[in-house]
Amino acid sequence: MQPIVSIADLCKTYSSGHQALKNISLDIQPGEILALLGPNGAGKTTLISTICGIVTPTSGTVTVDNHDIINDYRHTRQLIGLVPQELTLGAFEKVRNSLRFSRGLHGCAPDDDYIDQVLKDLSLWDKRDSMLMMLSGGMKRRVLIGKALSHQPTVLFLDEPTAGVDVELRKDMWRLVSKLRESGVTIILTTHYIEEAEEIADRVGVINNGELLLVEEKTELMQKLGRKQLTIELRKPITTIPESLDSYNLQLSDSGNNLIFHYDTRQDRTGITALMQAINHAGLALKDLHTSQSSLEDIFVDLVRADP
Amino acid sequence: MNWHAIRVIYKFEMLRTWNTLLQSIASPVISTSLYFVVFGAAIGSRIETVEGVPYGSFIVPGLLMLSLLTQSISNASFGIYFPKFTGTIYEILSAPLSFFEIVLGFVGAAATKSLIIGAIILATAGLFVELEIAHPFWMLTFLLLTCITFSLFGFIIGIWADNFEKLQLIPLLVITPLVFLGGSFYSISMLPPFWQKITLFNPVLYLISGFRWSFFEVADVSITLSISMILLFLAICLWIVWWMFKTGYKIRQ
Ligand SMILES: Nc1ncnc2c1ncn2[C@@H]1O[C@H](COP(=O)(O)OP(=O)(O)OP(=O)(O)O)[C@@H](O)[C@H]1O
Ligand SMILES: [Mg+2]
Numbered sequence: 001m002q003p004i005v006s007i008a009d010l011c012k013t014y015s016s017g018h019q020a021l022k023n024i025s026l027d028i029q030p031g032e033i034l035a036l037l038g039p040n041g042a043g044k045t046t047l048i049s050t051i052c053g054i055v056t057p058t059s060g061t062v063t064v065d066n067h068d069i070i071n072d073y074r075h076t077r078q079l080i081g082l083v084p085q086e087l088t089l090g091a092f093e094k095v096r097n098s099l100r101f102s103r104g105l106h107g108c109a110p111d112d113d114y115i116d117q118v119l120k121d122l123s124l125w126d127k128r129d130s131m132l133m134m135l136s137g138g139m140k141r142r143v144l145i146g147k148a149l150s151h152q153p154t155v156l157f158l159d160e161p162t163a164g165v166d167v168e169l170r171k172d173m174w175r176l177v178s179k180l181r182e183s184g185v186t187i188i189l190t191t192h193y194i195e196e197a198e199e200i201a202d203r204v205g206v207i208n209n210g211e212l213l214l215v216e217e218k219t220e221l222m223q224k225l226g227r228k229q230l231t232i233e234l235r236k237p238i239t240t241i242p243e244s245l246d247s248y249n250l251q252l253s254d255s256g257n258n259l260i261f262h263y264d265t266r267q268d269r270t271g272i273t274a275l276m277q278a279i280n281h282a283g284l285a286l287k288d289l290h291t292s293q294s295s296l297e298d299i300f301v302d303l304v305r306a307d308p
Numbered sequence: 309m310n311w312h313a314i315r316v317i318y319k320f321e322m323l324r325t326w327n328t329l330l331q332s333i334a335s336p337v338i339s340t341s342l343y344f345v346v347f348g349a350a351i352g353s354r355i356e357t358v359e360g361v362p363y364g365s366f367i368v369p370g371l372l373m374l375s376l377l378t379q380s381i382s383n384a385s386f387g388i389y390f391p392k393f394t395g396t397i398y399e400i401l402s403a404p405l406s407f408f409e410i411v412l413g414f415v416g417a418a419a420t421k422s423l424i425i426g427a428i429i430l431a432t433a434g435l436f437v438e439l440e441i442a443h444p445f446w447m448l449t450f451l452l453l454t455c456i457t458f459s460l461f462g463f464i465i466g467i468w469a470d471n472f473e474k475l476q477l478i479p480l481l482v483i484t485p486l487v488f489l490g491g492s493f494y495s496i497s498m499l500p501p502f503w504q505k506i507t508l509f510n511p512v513l514y515l516i517s518g519f520r521w522s523f524f525e526v527a528d529v530s531i532t533l534s535i536s537m538i539l540l541f542l543a544i545c546l547w548i549v550w551w552m553f554k555t556g557y558k559i560r561q
Contacts, residue, residue, distance in 0.1 A: 014561060052402040055561050074310070077404040088395035092327050093320070104316030105403040147399070 002066065003027035004155055004186050005051065010060035012046055012210075020046040022210040024060070028188060030154075033181055034215075035201035036190040037300055043210040044190040045085055048157045052082045064155060078106055081153030085160045085190075087140045091133040095124055095143055098132060099150045106151035118146050121176070138169050145176070156180065158189035162196060174200050194300055208304050221299065229292050230272065232259040235285040242282040248275050313405050317413025318420075321387050325421050332421070333428060336375050340429045343371050344436045347493055358495050359526045364437035369520040370492025372429055373512070376451070377458050377487055379425050381479050384418035384462030389475055392466070401560060407553035411463060418459035419452075426451055439523070446531075447522035453538045454515060460545035467558055486512040496528045511537060 005028040012021040020043045028034055036044050049055040051062050053073055062069045064076035090098065099115045119125045122142045127135065132143065141161065148156060158177075162170045177187055177200050191197055197204050198218065205215040214221075237256035248271065251260040259279075263270040279286070325332050348364040358366045391397040400410060433439060441447050469475040490512035496504050507513055508529075518534025521527035527534070552559065 049398075053560075054398055054401045056556060074404040077402060080402065082398070082402050084395075084398050086395055088398060090391075090394065090396055092324070097320075097323075101316045101320055102399060104312045105399060105405065107310040107312050107404055109312060 001029055004030040004065060005188070006063045006066075007047075007051070008061050010047070010050065010062060011058045012043075012050055012055060013058045020210050021050070021057075024207075024210075024212050026205065026212060026215060028155075028186060030186050031181065031184055032202045033177065033187045033189070033200055034203045034205060035197035035218075036188065036205045036207055037192075037194065037197055038190075038207035039304055042207040044207055045159055046210075047207070048082070048159050048188070048190065052080055052157060053077055074107075078151070079154045081148035081151065081156045083141075083144045083148045083156070083158045083161055085163070087137060087144065089132045089140055089143060091131070093132050094129050095119070095132065095135070095146075096128040098143065099146050102147040103150040108151045114152070115150060118149050121179075122146050123172070138165055141165055141169070145173075149180075153185065155186045155188070158187065160190050160192065162191065162193060170196075206300060206303055213303055227293075227298075228263055228270075230261040230263065230275075231290050231292070232261065232279070232286060233257060233288040234259065235287045238284065242284070244282050245275075245278055248278070310403075310405055310409050313403060314409050314413045314416070317400075317410070318417045321414060321417030322420065324387070325417075332425070336379070336425045336429050337432050340371060340375070340432045341436075343367070344433070348436060351493075358498070359524075361524045361526060362437065365439060365524070366495075366520075367493050368430075368433045368437065368439060369523050370487070370490075370516050371433065372426055372451075373454065373490075373516050373519055374484075374487045374492055375429055376422050376426050376454050377483050377512070377515075378479055380418055380422040380455050380458035381462035381465065381483060383421050384415055384459040385466035385469065385475055385479075386462075387414050387418055388463055388466035389469055407549075407559075411460070411549055415456065415459045415463050418462060419455040422455040422459065423451065426455070441523050442525050443522040447519070450515070450519045450522055450534075450538070453542060454519070457538060457542045457545055460542070460549060464545060464548050464552070467552060470558070483512075486510055487516075490516050491528055492516055495526070511541065514538070 005026075007024055007026045007028075010021055010024040011019070013019045024047060036047070038044050046055060050057050051064070051069060053069060053076075056070075065079055067075040069076045093101070096115065096119060099118065100110060100112075103110065103115065116125070116128075119128050122145060124139070124142050124146060127139060132140065135143065141164075145158075145161065148158075161173055165173065174196075177189075181187060189196075189201075201218050203215060204218050204221055206213045234257055238252070239256055241250050241252055241259070248261060252258070253260055261272075261275060263272065344364065347367055351363065355363045357363060388397075391400065430439070465475065465478050469477075489507065490510045491507065496507050496513065499507065514529055514534045514537035517528040518531055518538070521531050521534070551557070
């Protein structure tokens with residue numbers, strides 16, 4: 001399939017001399033949800049802003065729907081909707097008018113039926129004639145989303161859509177994202193909430209220091225890098241781990257009641273069978289066993305830490 | 309051309325005016341009336357006519373220019389500066405819009421607003437003094453060209469300014485003195501010869517002189533020169549805007 005967004009060797013150096021993007025290459029498939037993770041200052045917003053035309057790239061190319069974002073900006077920007085990270089909204093405009101404005105800016109003829117539908121979908125209908133400055137932060141976030149959807153984009157960028165948003169709204173947002181995806185919209189979102197990426201994304205990209213460290217299918221990523229942890233509950237607490245178990249690198253926890261064993265799902269032989277036998281030989285009695293898998297968060301922290 | 313975008317920018321800029329209707333309309337009416345009271349009544353009682361024109365009428369074109377220039381600049385500069393300041397400009401930058409279309413929307417709205425204010429001032433002036441317009445076509449041409457040129461100039465200032473102080477600096481420190489010293493309230497023939505020469509370096513003189521000619525057929529400099537000057541300003545502003553567009557000056561990082 002032709003990628004809907006294709007980024008090749010993209011670099012951005014700000015006039016301050018700071019290099020915010022370093023040779024980013026990335027293809028985004030139509031209809032997928034890509035989550036970009038990365039610590040503060042990693043370059044997520046810069047990347048999105050470049051694709052949307054707010055920041056000019058220093059070098060490299062980006063195409064959207066096979067059109068260059070610089071030479072064919074009319075075509076590409078028409079397809080893109082952007083929800084910015086900051087709550088940047090006017091003060092005195094009314095909610096509904098502000099959506100009409102965004103629609104017009106993108107070259108679409110007025111369509112109040114559609115605008116009203118967006119307002120209803122975002123639970124903004126009651127606020128349609130409120131002034132923007134009178135809205136709460138969460139409501140403003142909804143308005144920004146409404147504005148981004150006002151021209152029926154095919155690619156939607158959400159820059160931290162759920163920052164400072166309550167649980168209710170976050171769930172709403174997730175529902176909205178999956179609804180949009182069903183209608184074929186490609187979604188690129190940045191987030192600091194790993195569980196968000198885990199919940200809604202198809203693929204995850206990790207950016208640090210302006211470099212794209214990896215892009216992977218979410219499930220594959222978790223499998224590949226996922227480390228599992230086996231917790232062995234003992235019938236009787238012990239103070240020291242028997243020497244015969246040294247090679248397993250076990251940890252003692254819960255004041256000697258639990259033994260913890262880390263293993264890698266990537267390996268054919270996890271060593272669990274051998275460990276069980278060894279524990280048996282050492283004369284320890286088991287009460288219970290359970291395993292847990294590391295989350296994207298652990299993976300993310302590991303990755304960023306490894307990258308100086 | 310993205311006409312829908314030009315339409316919404318224009319419409320929203322005009323809407324902003326309606327939201328501050330009282331300020332937008334009341335302030336030019338009040339200040340014009342004040343000028344008439346102070347200059348027309350107080351000074352006018354001493355100077356009866358200037359070059360055959362009653363003093364009260366004589367100052368009308370200058371007064372109009374003063375308002376048109378300051379209003380055009382402040383409207384247009386504020387119109388583009390404000391989205392820059394609040395960050396809402398992201399929407400304009402990420403829209404399928406050429407710089408030309410952005411300019412058309414913002415400058416068109418600012419110029420329209422100035423034209424409306426000009427009409428209000430003219431009507432207010434008509435209450436105080438008798439007004440006859442000798443060359444309505446040229447009067448309108450001057451009015452239109454001035455509104456457009458100085459709205460463009462305001463737009464440039466709005467892009468250039470990165471704080472509120474800079475935004476106010478040029479209108480306050482440059483435009484207002486130039487207008488006052490450019491013969492709004494007197495004919496430069498009333499000045500000593502040395503100052504007459506100096507005044508010829510004041511570009512605003514040419515605007516006021518030409519504009520006054522369209523009312524009363526009296527002018528400090530030739531009408532052709534006046535028209536050429538305003539066209540020159542327009543060309544300079546257009547060139548700066550074009551250059552800003554080309555280089556992305558202070559607009560895109
Ligand atoms: N206009 C600018 N001029 C100079 N440097 C900038 C500018 N905008 C961003 N930067 C720098 O570029 C780097 C990347 O910033 P960016 O906003 O893209 O990060 P981010 O990943 O979005 O971070 P966050 O999670 O905090 O939103 C940062 O070091 C930032 O200081
Ligand atoms: Mg950011």
